[in-house]
Amino acid sequence: MVEVNFGIVGLGRLGKIHAKNLAKNVPGSMLVAACSIVPEELEHAKNELGVEEVYATFDEMINSPSINAVAIVSPSGFHVEQITKAMKKGLHVFTEKPLGLNVAEIESVIKVINNHPNQIFMLGFMRRYDESYQYAKRLVDDGEIGELTVIRCYGIDPSKGMESFVEFAKNNDSGGLFADMSIHDIDLVRWFTNSEIKKVWALGKNAAYPELDKLGELETGAAMMELEDRTMALLVAGRNASYGYHVETELIGTKGSVRIANIPEKNLVTILNEKGSVRPLSQDFPERFKMAFINEMKEFVSCVNEKRQPEGNANDGLQATKVADACSESWEKNELVKIK
Amino acid sequence: MVEVNFGIVGLGRLGKIHAKNLAKNVPGSMLVAACSIVPEELEHAKNELGVEEVYATFDEMINSPSINAVAIVSPSGFHVEQITKAMKKGLHVFTEKPLGLNVAEIESVIKVINNHPNQIFMLGFMRRYDESYQYAKRLVDDGEIGELTVIRCYGIDPSKGMESFVEFAKNNDSGGLFADMSIHDIDLVRWFTNSEIKKVWALGKNAAYPELDKLGELETGAAMMELEDRTMALLVAGRNASYGYHVETELIGTKGSVRIANIPEKNLVTILNEKGSVRPLSQDFPERFKMAFINEMKEFVSCVNEKRQPEGNANDGLQATKVADACSESWEKNELVKIK
Amino acid sequence: MVEVNFGIVGLGRLGKIHAKNLAKNVPGSMLVAACSIVPEELEHAKNELGVEEVYATFDEMINSPSINAVAIVSPSGFHVEQITKAMKKGLHVFTEKPLGLNVAEIESVIKVINNHPNQIFMLGFMRRYDESYQYAKRLVDDGEIGELTVIRCYGIDPSKGMESFVEFAKNNDSGGLFADMSIHDIDLVRWFTNSEIKKVWALGKNAAYPELDKLGELETGAAMMELEDRTMALLVAGRNASYGYHVETELIGTKGSVRIANIPEKNLVTILNEKGSVRPLSQDFPERFKMAFINEMKEFVSCVNEKRQPEGNANDGLQATKVADACSESWEKNELVKIK
């Protein structure tokens, strides 16, 4: 088994998760180097994760002879440049979504990726590696629910993040609710249906935080999509789930339906008290997708060893961004938008 | 307490349910007369329900001095005429949905109804009288889930009816999936939100019965709706639920969510077997809304006694039909349609 | 169809339920007479239920030529005498549980009942007429879960009744927790298994209300039972469910398990809020067994019309009391007790 020696860029909330997994939870992976402009994050890498090499710049890191792979968990604006540089250095590349900020730059980076077919490239659509999603995918692929007619996807962040989001939005562009929150759901639609999205209509409502109207941001949105095979997709995206982190998917077919996290249960506990019968709920993505983040990295390491490309590739990233952009455009214009 | 003496017209599947309730399950109600062109149905009324007067025509029945109310459960095409005649006779009127076949005739019958304000008029939106829907309505009205942002409604008939529907559709116009199946859901959207639907986009897919494409009918459809207060509505309508009768509603608000029949459970039984943990499901509307049909008739009798009009009035019927028509038009043209 | 004309004795909490059902909710039944020593209860019967004849004594009521059946919902101490008198008058008899206060008097009244085989006699084991229990019984009888090995029954009253129970217990003998609460569960054990209980061990604990220790009463108890066919029964009985009314039954068999009210859900509503995913729960027996109370009376009326005896007969009452007594004795002595 080849040891995959990672350098990671970005040690924020999600970066720390990937760093810990690469350092401790993924057999065959070593976290050798880390890069961040935040000194405390590099200290964390050294002291908590035993990372030997720390760098202030990405360029320095990828020049290290100790690494053969990078994990890119930096802000979205850096993805295209860092993927390109790492690819050209001959490194295997794992990158968080999105692939890039817009279709033009994504198309350019795809060319670079395609020019290095012997290096592994993986885009972090981790839901595909969640045990429940994989179980559902097998059911669908095995024909257990017949032909798909409707797919419904919810992706709603917990409201505990709303106040800081409103502050953030005063001075920043989040990229929009649909790019921010629905991109995983758009990927799931494509993954489950094996069909492309053709046309969308998107709506939005700011109810708890009407000040977002002026900022051009959304608290909650919905989109309906027509697919090439006529399957219908219904998406709800939000930032304000008072009860936790709500990722739910439903697939309706001619022979049955499958739901993943119909209720986004936190664990196997049920409490009976004066409120009723209570199931605790998932509170955030690190909790809900803890194992999926590990599984995707295990898959990455397997791909390196087995010299094959993983699911969740650059084209998936391109298509998801195209659809998310169409949702944003549809919402802004309040009209149907065709995907180019 | 005033005895409400009913004459019923129509003794098909739903007609028999109403007839039995009026005869046996609604205190203060008597089923005195029945009218049908099917002799067997009149025999049923006499022998099973003890109905004393049976008629071949509606005109004869409403001339009977024994009745002071009618229940109209005839085919939709007769509703407007029968409501009009009964109103002019001074009778209280309960009618099944829809109020009429199109907006023009519905508007004309509303004038008649409005000219007889002292007679009770009720449109059979029975879901409003279901215990679980009423419980949810109180939660929403009490502000338990904050301001509504999204409402999702499923109304899917069991697939056991598909084959006969396909046969029927070869020679008949069903009125369309959205008028047929979504009208209750459209009413729920208006009832829960207290807001009007402004704009819709509707899609459809025939997967198990592609022959419906040629017949201009739909097996499964979906619609997204924008409301005047910006609340977003997502509807799924269908005729082909392999697992039973699926009526489900979700209300998402700024402080929480409420689901009615998240899983459309048949009873309180759970079975653990080699399939997994199994909850049996509702199989058809007579089972799911058994008590709601009784409750709405109890409410009708109370309204007669208390000289007040019930919820679920003629304007609700008009609005629901307008929106259902817009869905049909949107599906046919594949474009956004504004409600007039 | 024969009209069954009831006189009812006892118009307390449960009496009012039966009275209303007999007056309004059971086709073929008329509530003609009522008997109570509480004048307000007789006023209620006249004014709310239209009862024509009201009596201060049971003897007067059963002398009325207008009735052909009695419903006995009086305090337990009167059951034997009232059953006996009504039987001798030639009336059909429905009685609430228990059949009598002790085995000796129950055996004597059974003789009377057996001497009048042409009069319907029914003991109010209403759970047998609950839709979910009936569904489960069919599954078990159809062999869906194979041979039974374990049956678990919970019967726990809501804690809202605890304070008044403690007051009551200071001056009264409740008959004991197991006679009071487990008698329906004991009947279910016998009904589902078709086997008799042989031996029991019972325990109890007063935790929230330790003052019950001195009063010889129990807040919560448990019993394990060995049946003749070696099936094992586990019972929990209580008066202090903080979350509502908890009646739950589980049947474990060699091919699967069935649970009735695994979670004692109130309706089809689910609420997602900061507590988690919440299902409201049943709060008391009138709510949980509303339809079962109606169904058992419908069955009684059918039995009168069809001249057959219902399920839930006098012997079932005798056996249930024997087992409940054995539980009490076992708890008092803390030893195994064989059923005689």
Added chain:
Amino acid sequence: MVEVNFGIVGLGRLGKIHAKNLAKNVPGSMLVAACSIVPEELEHAKNELGVEEVYATFDEMINSPSINAVAIVSPSGFHVEQITKAMKKGLHVFTEKPLGLNVAEIESVIKVINNHPNQIFMLGFMRRYDESYQYAKRLVDDGEIGELTVIRCYGIDPSKGMESFVEFAKNNDSGGLFADMSIHDIDLVRWFTNSEIKKVWALGKNAAYPELDKLGELETGAAMMELEDRTMALLVAGRNASYGYHVETELIGTKGSVRIANIPEKNLVTILNEKGSVRPLSQDFPERFKMAFINEMKEFVSCVNEKRQPEGNANDGLQATKVADACSESWEKNELVKIK
């Protein structure tokens, strides 16, 4: 952080799980040596897990200077001897349950363990390290459900193991159903209540495999237990769950109840099909307690580093065996048995 270098003895089904975790899934742990009398198992350790030292005997392995800890996953009959030898060698010891075959030998090994207080000793009561059990324990300890009155524990193995068990039982003594299956549940009772079990009554029934009667073995059993604080425990133990692996625990308190795995759900998937609404179920202990097995080893490593003893100690093993023995004796004699 001290590296804990393990030697493992026993590489059967559970042994392989522990070996893999120690080799790959527990940071701070190395699997350095393995011991087995089965050559294929040693090959597996070398080739799949990279174990450097393999031995045919335990004595050889513990003489290796490379290890500072052992994991004992050998047949139960070897536990006492191996614990003793490892302790005397100065090694940290993790052992699977049971501590020993009988109370006498367990008491002798406890003396050895107590004589080496600076070496970590852990007994594999892994359920204490399951996320859901830990969540429930916090709720109970925080007083969320008040004072405990009843605890119910199910531990039922999947029926897929029955046929080989019957074969095994023809020539071997399993130790008995209660020692085999209930020992984890007995530990949970003690863990949740902080009270000791005083008295038990146990029953059993062989329904699907009546031939077990002659072999003195049980397919399904139940036990009721009285605790010193009067809490009541109800246990079901079995080897024949047709639907999978059923470990479920319920805690009833004066302010509410907590259930762990009320339905032993496999994942977050729900399927709606003609069977009803189906949740897939856990199929075996490696699946259900996958993370618990990892968590307990992480805790072991932490204990070594932090020089503290873990939960799940030798006395817990002794008490659990005492109670399991009492259950066996009670079942054999069909009488109440007091714990010595």
